[in-house]
Each structure stands twice: as structure tokens, then as C-alpha cells.
Amino acid sequence: MVRAIVGANWGDEGKGKITDMLGETSDVIVRFQGGSNAGHTIINKYGKFALHLLPSGVFYDHTTSIIGNGVALNIPYLCKEIKSLVDRGVPEPKILVSDRAQIMMPYHILFDEYEEERLGKKSFGSTKSGIAPFYSDKYAKIGFQVSELFDDALLKDKVERVLEQKNILLEHMYHKPKLDAAEIYKTLLGYRDMVAPYVTDTALFLHDAIKAEKTVLLEGQLGTLKDPDFGIYPMVTSSSTLAAYGAIGAGIPPYEIKDIICVVKAYSSAVGAGEFVSEIFGDEADELRRRGGDGGEFGATTGRPRRMGWFDAVATRYGCRMQGATEVALTVLDVLGYLDELPVCVGYEIDGKVTRDFPVTAQLAKAKPVYEKLPGWKCEIRDVKNYADLPENCRRYIEFIEKEIETPITMVSNGPAREEIIRR
Numbered sequence: 001m002v003r004a005i006v007g008a009n010w011g012d013e014g015k016g017k018i019t020d021m022l023g024e025t026s027d028v029i030v031r032f033q034g035g036s037n038a039g040h041t042i043i044n045k046y047g048k049f050a051l052h053l054l055p056s057g058v059f060y061d062h063t064t065s066i067i068g069n070g071v072a073l074n075i076p077y078l079c080k081e082i083k084s085l086v087d088r089g090v091p092e093p094k095i096l097v098s099d100r101a102q103i104m105m106p107y108h109i110l111f112d113e114y115e116e117e118r119l120g121k122k123s124f125g126s127t128k129s130g131i132a133p134f135y136s137d138k139y140a141k142i143g144f145q146v147s148e149l150f151d152d153a154l155l156k157d158k159v160e161r162v163l164e165q166k167n168i169l170l171e172h173m174y175h176k177p178k179l180d181a182a183e184i185y186k187t188l189l190g191y192r193d194m195v196a197p198y199v200t201d202t203a204l205f206l207h208d209a210i211k212a213e214k215t216v217l218l219e220g221q222l223g224t225l226k227d228p229d230f231g232i233y234p235m236v237t238s239s240s241t242l243a244a245y246g247a248i249g250a251g252i253p254p255y256e257i258k259d260i261i262c263v264v265k266a267y268s269s270a271v272g273a274g275e276f277v278s279e280i281f282g283d284e285a286d287e288l289r290r291r292g293g294d295g296g297e298f299g300a301t302t303g304r305p306r307r308m309g310w311f312d313a314v315a316t317r318y319g320c321r322m323q324g325a326t327e328v329a330l331t332v333l334d335v336l337g338y339l340d341e342l343p344v345c346v347g348y349e350i351d352g353k354v355t356r357d358f359p360v361t362a363q364l365a366k367a368k369p370v371y372e373k374l375p376g377w378k379c380e381i382r383d384v385k386n387y388a389d390l391p392e393n394c395r396r397y398i399e400f401i402e403k404e405i406e407t408p409i410t411m412v413s414n415g416p417a418r419e420e421i422i423r424r
Helices: 015-025 075-087 106-122 131-139 146-150 152-174 181-198 202-211 243-250 282-291 313-323 333-338 392-405
Strands: 002-007 028-031 040-044 047-051 064-067 094-098 216-223 257-265 268-270 307-309 327-331 341-350 353-355 368-375 409-413 421-423
Touching: 002 015, 002 243, 015 040, 015 216, 015 257, 015 327, 015 409, 028 202, 028 243, 064 202, 075 094, 075 181, 094 181, 094 202, 106 131, 106 152, 106 181, 146 152, 146 181, 152 181, 202 216, 202 243, 216 243, 243 257, 257 313, 257 409, 282 307, 282 333, 313 341, 313 392, 327 392, 333 392, 333 409, 341 392, 368 392, 392 409
Parallel strands: 002 216, 002 257, 028 064, 028 216, 064 094, 257 327, 327 409
Antiparallel strands: 040 047, 268 307, 341 353, 341 368, 409 421
């Protein structure tokens, strides 16, 4: 069976914990899009980890972790991440890298930095991990596929051809030093040596695994609202964050994805620029940020303070619908125990009319939140193991959200550790 774990909103919903938890009953875990630009925070018996490129199921010795063809593969970063786990006592994970994955080039990161610098105040709030230049090159057909590392003549010729274009941009648009073809070629040969032990036809591996009735987990990065088609364009990422793309980014048939777990946060948070209707500010936001997550709401990649907001039922219902969610895992519920009342955004007022449907970005900019307030439960819930033992107001909050988002909430996370989960 194939299951997908994806985010409903802007990312940062707690997908890493849910993947780590479900990894226990999985044989294969696949990252299918994105790169090292977003982090998944995991707390287990080995300690606290922020993974950026590896799937969040690497902590089990019975799993195979796959970097799918849809991933922006930063090779030195991957090797560094594997080493950082082993150095902290985690058994060396079994990793496979798709021979069709594309390589994050050193200059992608430079171009990301240069473009944000050029845009100044109009920048996209990029993590400067090279993601937009990487995917631009992939679709402009001047990217480098892992398989190309193993053909010297092809590689050398392609580096020279691609750098002609890059150097025109560097010289005339960014006024930065030009790239040296010989140096880039040498770097890529180093990459080949690093990645060679992991490279295989992962689509064929997955085909055989599915035929043998293995359990496969697809792990997405970010969430619906960062999808280039269905998100808050242009303040989005550069690869599809939807479960449907999991089939393409992993190389499996779409009908094999049987279960789509949408991870939803009990309040809202976002990193980077873009529309955010239920955003809160000042002391109210600072308090939620300080209490949020484990050690506060700060980006796992950038360390930037996350933007905070109340639960947005409009955005989340849309997020679950576009993901095709079959079930929801509600996370960080324990954080909200300090509040007397909990505002939930149930509609957007746009030009004097209230809508329950998530609009396009230009309309979103005019939207004002319409709130319904629920009573808080005013106590700690981290030790609770059974749903029936949660305070009544806490259950009311969960059930109100469930009704609003029109998707069953099957898991409630009430703490950052792997075992802090209530199943319904």
C-alpha cells in the first residue's frame, strides 16, 4: 500500500513527526519533491533532529529511504546529512537516490542569493537554497540529471554549453564574477564519487516493492498553499506540494496512492512572504510563537521567526481538498492550553461579501478574517493518551475543526515526541 503525508497549509505543520511515527510500519519512505529548503523537526530516542533532504523515516533499520526523481538533489548536503546522523549514533540508513533526480548546482544557490538581492524589498523571502533557479533550469532543459554524471564527454560538453548562458547573466544582469567551466566540471566529478553508492533506478525499485505488497510512504515538503498552481502564487515554492505529484516525483502510478494523510496545525504559522489572512501580530503573536512547536516557532532551515495566526478553516478546508485528504493528523494542540478562548477563521470578507471558499491571490490580498470564538480548556494535555480523556472544550475544538474542514481527524498530536499521539 502507498500512503502520502502532505501539508494542508504553508508548511511547518509537523509532517516530520508523523512520517517518523508511521515509518515504524513502513518498508519504504520516499521524498518526492523540493530540496533542502525546508526542514522537518523530529524528536525520538536518538535526540532532536532537523532533517532537510532525507526522508523523516531514516531512523528505522527496517526501512529503505528514497530520494525520488522529483527532488532537488544537493549532493554534498545529502552526504553531510547522512554523516550527521551516523555521528550521533543513528544506524547508517539504507538510502537510494534516483538516477533521474536532478542535481542542485553550486551556482543555483548563488543565483538565488543574487536574485533576492536584486529584488530588494520585492523579494520572495526565499530560503536561498537554490530552489527556484534549480527548477527553472530543470524545465528550461539545462539541468543536470544524476545519470549524466557517469558520462564524462557528455558532462564536459554540457557544462561548457550551460555556463555560456549563466555567465551572460552573471556579467550583465548581476555584475558578479563569471563561472569557470573546468572548475564546475571538477566539482561534478566529486559529486559523482559521493553519490555513486546510492544511485539506482528507484522507479523500478518502487514498482517491485509495490508488487511485493510492501508499505510505501511518500513524504511531501511544505503544504498546499506553497504549491505553484494552487498556492498563494507567486509567493510559493517551485515544485508541486500536492500528493498527486507524489506519483510523478516518485515514479509510481497515481492509482497506487490509497491513503492521503494531510497534516494540519491546530493554529497557523508561515515562513516567508505572502498572503496570510488569519495572521496575528504584537504580543499575541509573540506569546504563541514562544510557546509553539518544541522550543518555539522558528524556521527549521532559516531560524527565522515564523509568522503566527489563528486556525484558518477556509485555507485548511481548501488545503485538504486540493491534497485529496482521506484523513487528517492535527498537530501542536498542546500549545493552545494557555488561552481563555480560541478564535477560528471560518470565512473571508472580500469587498463586503463573506465567502467560505479560498480565492486566488489577488482576491486574498483584500480578505479580512471572519472569526468564531470557542472556549479554551486552560490546562496541560501532554500526558493524555485517550481521546475521551481530553478536556471537553478541547474535544469541542477538535470536532469543530473537523466539521469545518470536512475531513476526518484520525490523529491528534499533543506533544513533539514520537509517542505523543492520540488516535481516534
